[in-house]
Amino acid sequence: MSDPDTGGRPNLIRRTAFPTSVSRAVVTPLQPSVVYSSPDPDALDDQYEGRARGYTYGREGHPNADVLAQMIDRLEGGQGGIITGSGMSAVTATLLGLLGQGDHIVGGNQLYGRSLRMLTQDLPRWGITSTLADPTDVAAMAAAITPATKLLLVEVVSNPTLRIADMEGIERLARERGLILVVDNTFTTPVGFPAFSRGADVVIHSVTKLLAGHSDVTLGYVLTREAGHRKAIYDTNVTLGLTPSPWDCWMAERGMYTFDMRFERAQANAAALADLIAEHDAVETVLYPGRRDHPDHNRAGALLNGQWGNMVSFRLRGGRASANALTRAAPGLAFAPTLGDVGTTLSHPASSSHRALTREGRAALGITEGFFRVSVGCEPFELLRQDFTAALDAARPG
Missing domain, CATH: 3.90.1150.10 (Aspartate Aminotransferase, domain 1)
Known part of the structure; x- marks a missing residue:
């Protein structure tokens, strides 16, 4: 059909409707759109202010990320997980979202190498300090806590020496001292250790690894217990542009099935x-x-x-x-x-x-x-x- 506004030539730009169907796709559709159209400014307000569910801009969230997050949520036993662009972006968004100048972290002394670098070299430039301690020894973790300590960061199984953290003791220590317990659960996965149901305030995964499982995507995941923590981490993730690719999310969902x-x-x-x-x-x-x-x-x-x-x-x-x-x-x-x-x-x-x-x-x-x-x-x-x-x-x- 010709469009009279174009001199009789058909207009193909953003005017072709997506087909409707009484059946639905068995496979999750891949939606690479960077931006989403709303009917009017009021509808956009409703989305941003939480009165309506919708998507606006890909950096702020997209359907493929939400589908993947819900799958991992079910494994961890929580809801509202955030998908990020990589495992390290999950660590970055968590630490920068929850901490500020003058805050202190106690971290396990055998964290992933880049996590160790962040704690010891990068965060100090932003006024956040850290002390590393042996997570197999709760007394050592407790001795590293200072009045400025706000957060404990541990991996259940250390990288690469495979030592096992005293998670029961560390969880108890975090509760007694009023500290945020962040667990990187990448090695163990929720099947090996359901970190969220075992007391972690924040759970991190490098989805790149066992969850996706095929070395063809780069993604991270963060789950929080408190809504305020989620908002702080989500806002940091969006502001820093730690955006997950819809394609990677779609591929990771496929990997999760097996x-x-x-x-x-x-x-x-x-x-x-x-x-x-x-x-x-x-x-x-x-x-x-x-x-x-x-x-x-x-x-x-x-x-x-x-x-x-x-x-x-x-x-x-x-x-x-x-x-x-x-x-x-x-x-x-x-x-x-x-x-x-x-x-x-x-x-x-x-x-x-x-x-x-x-x-x-x-x-x-x-x-x-x-x-x-x-x-x-x-x-x-x-x-x-x-x-x-x-x-x-x-x-x-x-």
Whole structure:
């Protein structure tokens, strides 16, 4: 049909209505629109002031982010989760949203490397200070608290040494001192540790990892207990532009459908792999919470309800030369600083996530040049047996 305003030529710009249907799509529609049209200024007021539900501008929220947030909300047992552009943007929005100049954080001393950098190098430039303490020792956490402390930040399972925080003691400490307890639940996932129902005030996930599970999206998630905390974090996220992509949210939703199956298979592989690695003479130490020789095995059993996770760490007897030999002898194992993929990946913290620490700082955490973290995937275990046997054989010192 011709449009008389265009000299008889049809106008194709924003005038074609989306088809209506009595049936609905089984798959969530992908909606990449940056902006949404409202009928009039009053309707826009109603949306911004909470009288009506709607979308305005993609940086402030979009349908694909909300669908994904609701899925993770159900796992954590809360509602109103916020999707952010990455795991670190979730950490950033939380800390900058809840803290101000003069505030102090007590953080676990084995947080993700970039979280450690934020606490020790970036936040001090904005007048926010921190002290790092051992989260396996509640007395050490308590001793680090000052009159300016406002927030505790911990990971249930530390990265990369897989130590288990005393979550019961830390939760009790936070309640007694009136502090906000923020838990990064990325390693454990809500299946391994339902952090929200176990007392966390704020729960953070890097959706990039196990939840999405295919190394093809970058997203974060934040869930809060108090509405005021949610608003502060949401406003910070929107103001700083830590916006999640609709495409990434749509892909992560797809990955979430198989999360339970992937996590179960990866955990079974991890338990078997930890035993295999422990028997090899090139290895000095294996760290896996499900093994009885793990220093926090009993605590892990009480907290994780038999969900030991898919992460295995080990320390070679040799140094950098052995580390190089191991990765070169296993081309089928992706040597990549990530975790949570369907395939197994190897990470070398000394040259990746924890390279910003001094050699002495890494040594204090037990991270040597021969230290590796393994994110175990869903491959047939026999394939992993072959790859790791060849790699460890090549890594023997000398």
